Amino acid sequence: DAGVTQSPTHLIKTRGQQVTLRCSPKSGHDTVSWYQQALGQGPQFIFQYYEEEERQRGNFPDRFSGHQFPNYSSELNVNALLLGDSALYLCASSFRVSGNTIYFGEGSWLTVV
């Protein structure tokens, strides 16, 4: 049973560029959430996708957008990258109605230079 998988694991981008991060949820899960974790901080909720729609959103600017596909996988897009966007981006999945625990992937390390 595959857990939450994310790609790429590491990447370096230049200020102003755009980046796309990908996530496949744990088998049987239909809800995907994205988190940003800066060095030394706890993860911060970006947004959540369910049934291909954004359901909840944290305090992040519109430069952060996402998408969920019919197979429940998801993408996180960040436009006009800033140095402050350098962080570990975590994807988490859950099954919305069962009360199951939320599982996290290993994350994608983004460095903006």
Place this chain on the structure above:
Amino acid sequence: LAKTTQPISMDSYEGQEVNITCSHNNIATNDYITWYQQFPSQGPRFIIQGYKTKVTNEVASLFIPADRKSSTLSLPRVSLSDTAVYYCLVGVINQGGKLIFGQGTELSVKP
């Protein structure tokens, strides 16, 4: 969502029992208490979850007093590999993935 307060760091030695207490004075009736463990450069890993009294699994125990305003994660006989950051979260179970993380407790286990 209830705010949580936990120690920033703790030190322990191999073989000892470690107890990490989390305060959540404004916990709501429907809130559960969940603990996650995070190693450097990895995603948080679920440890244990509870609503009241005591919950035990193969890796930890969770003690929740009757007023539920605090909780204690107990790690029996820690090893060096238990060195990690431990997060206490309080919220409605299955709220669709929106978890509010605090600073966490950085546990350092020494030989």
